[in-house]
Amino acid sequence: MRTHHCGVLRAEDAGRSVALCGWVARRREHGEHLAFVDLRDHTGVVQCVVDGAADLRSEFVVRITGTVRERPEGTTNDQLPTGAIEVGNCSVEILNAAEPPPFPVSDRIEADESVRLRYRYVDLRRSKMQHNLRVRSKVNSAIRHAMERQGFVEIETPMLWTPTPEGAREFLVPSRLQPGRNYVLPQSPQIAKQLLMVGGFDRYFQIARCLRDEDLRADRQFEFMQLDIEAAFTTQEEIHGFIGEAVADATEAISGERPVIETLTWTEAMERFGTDKPDLRFGMELVELTPVFSATGFKAFQAACIKGIRVPGASPDYGRSKLDGLTDRAKSLGAKGLVWMRVAAGGALESPVAKFLSDDEQAALTSTMEAQPGDLLLLVADERRLVQEVLGQLRNDIGRPPVSDGPYRFAWVTEFPMFDGVDDEGHPIAAHHPFTMPHPDDLDLLETDPGKVRSQSYDLVLNGWELGSGSIRIHRSDIQARVFKALGVTDEDAEGRFGFLLGAFRYGAPPHGGFAVGLDRLVAILAGEENIREVIAFPKASSGTDPMTGAPKPVDARVLAGLGLRTLPPST
RNA sequence: GGUCCUGUGGUGCAGUUUGGAGUGCACGCCGGCCUGUCAAGCCGGAGGUCGCGGGUUCAAAUCCCGUCAGGACCGCCA
Structure with a gap:
């Protein structure tokens, strides 16, 4: 033709x-x-x-x-x-022939997204969408080649899986043949891939579709794709190598440049950047100020932790209303307040609270933060974790470059805490998942001080986006029992939820670990897009609906009856 | 569940702060002219429930309340 x-x-x-x-x-x-x-x-x-x-x-x-x-x-x-x-x-x-399109097929004008999604087949004709989806195809291809080259076997796992009431909300699939019983769509192939390890496939990978029934965001859809891998007889370092090879190949295939991947611990990430997914493309790192104010008379600074960030040269750009905006933002994030200081031409600190600080404190603050005239200093005093998170967020709000700005700064964040917070009954909550191997040095803290236990889990971060996470898994039932006990999971609970997995582990489970990379996010960054919808052919709107098809839709009562279901009136 | 932003001919916007006739710009659409354009040009024309509902007012795109849709964020995402 x-x-x-x-x-x-x-x-x-x-x-x-x-x-x-x-x-x-x-x-x-x-x-x-x-x-x-x-x-x-x-x-x-x-x-x-x-x-x-x-x-x-x-x-x-x-x-x-x-x-x-x-x-x-x-x-x-x-x-x-x-x-x-x-x-x-x-x-x-x-x-x-064709009717006039509902919006121009042009990269010059961006139509309203609801219209774009409703007529996605027209939107996809635009060169930007053509480019983005082709980037996605190239990334998939590079990754598949990288994994095969490293001896990994691609294996599909079921889309109709079993409910595991833990973690993300799952999409339910009622069974027709077993009325009243349900499958779920997998939130990840996590358990299946661990079973493949027991099954002797010591290097598995899959470009897997995952489904989670949680609220949508710019970087989250119900359905998303992961490069999912698992390997047996391996170490954390080896897994980092496998994944590093895949994402570096993908990045090189798109950008022509082969990125390096840095490593920092979770603690270091939180202290320096106030987040477990630091954007390493810019500075403005959090500065430790607790010692500077250890003996202060200023009540607001008599806190467990004080940290600050320095915004270079920003003082003239931040008038009172913008500073109030930052303060509101800090408060909305949970801070009691935000202390701002302008560094004047002579180096003096201009701030509503300057008069409460001694000359020595002001001098120590200036030197610790390496403050220069024209800089804006932002300080938060509170519990350490809160200080980190508030300043980490402000750092991003103020300094973070657009996604389309380079370079690609990958980082491994290691040694995550095993647990994060406690549930209603006072039991710690697994930060990753309950099969995560504790750090070998911290095993004995499981019973004495679980909050201090580090895990052998790790995230991959790119330019402030969490690209994925993984861990070395528990393969010994004695350690698994101790972790379940710490989590408050009884033997019966564990058997009911994960019995088939624990059973499998009794028949010769090799030491193993793995990782999963969020491909939509990786592709979005490589395509320079802020929103993963721009790299997905047919995404859902943030309400979870599809403006093109109208899904989700009611179905006929007879269809429901065939599944043993009946709709209730909307609750009031 | 919560906070915020947006909603004006098919499309992108201005108008909303300070109420006064659907007032404007660009594109597209329809018709006419045009033999080197390229975001073609020129002339003419059509096209509107100012998201929807209610309220205040002599008068509402504009102010107030509610609601719907899209978006960003918080919660949520082991």
Whole structure:
């Protein structure tokens, strides 16, 4: 049907007879004698010259045959890759007429997202979406090759899985053959892949679809894809190597540059950046100020922890209203307040609270924070974790570059705490999942001080986005029993929820561990997008609905009855 | 569950602060003219429940309340 794609033709193709297919991007008609038709396919646009009236409209689907020729002197278009040539002596075959599109198929104008999603098939014609989904395809391909090269076996796991009431809310699938009973869609292949380890596939991977029925965000959809891996007889370092190879290959395939991956501990990340997913592209690190104010008379600074961030040269940019905005933001994040200080030309600190601080304190503050005239200092005093999180968020709010700004700064964050907070009954809550191996040095703290137990779990972070997480798993039932006990999971509970897994572990489970990389997020960053919807062909809106299909929809009562279900009236 | 932003012909916006006739810009659409344009140009035209409902007012796109939709964030995401 066609001999070439539109966007690939160049001066050296002059003289070639071509047949092109695509959509009418634009047309410029000059009466009955001459018309220019810009024909678009996914490779780009080429100008076709019709001798006569074209009688075409935007987005008509056409096949154009003609001869490539260099454009006449003075009519070339430097803005266009195909701008040196045109297709002449064209004959146009309309394959399908089209109504005017609901919004222009253009990268210049971004239509409202609800309209874009409703007519996604039109939106996907835009070169940005074409590019993004092709980036995604290349990333998948690079990753698959990297894993195969490293001896990993691709194995599919079930989409109809068993409920494991723990962690993310699961999508339920009622059983027709077993009325009243349910499958769930897997929130990840976590347990399945551990069973594959017991099954002797010591290097497994899958580009896996995961489903979680939680509220959506710019970086979260119900459905998302993971590079999911698990390996037996391995170490944390080896797993980092496997994954590092895959994401570096993917990054190189898109950007041409091979990234390095740094490593820092969770504690270090929290102290320096106030988050477990630090964006290493910019400074403004959190500065420890607790010793500076250890003997202060200023009540607001008589706290367990004081830290600050220095915003270089920002003092003139932050008037009273912006500073109030920062204070409100800090309070909304849980801080009692935010202390701001401007560094004046002579180095003096200008702040509503400056008068409460001694000269020595002010001098120590200035030197500790390496404050320069014109800087803005932001300080928070409170419990350590809160101080870290508030300042970490403010650091991002103020300093974080757009996603599309380079470079790609990958980091492993290691030694996460085993537990995070406590549940209603006072039992610690697993920070990762209950099969995570504690740090070997901290095993004995399980019974005495669980809050201090570090785990052998680790996250991969890229430019402030959590790309994924993983861990070395518990493969010994004695350690698993101790962890369950710490979590307050009784033997019966454990048997009911994970019996098949624990059973499998009795039949020769190798030491193993793994990781999962969120591919939507990786692709979004590599495509320079702030929102993963931009790299997903058919995403849901943030309400969880699909503006194109109208899903989710009610179904006929008979369909429900066949599944043993009945809808209740909406609760009030 | 909560906080905030947005909603104005098909599309993108201005108008809302300080109420005064659906007032404006650009694109698109329809018709006409046009033989080298390229975001073609020129002339003419059509197209509106200012998201929806209620209230205040002589008068509401504009102020108030509610609601719906889209988005960002908090909670949530082992």
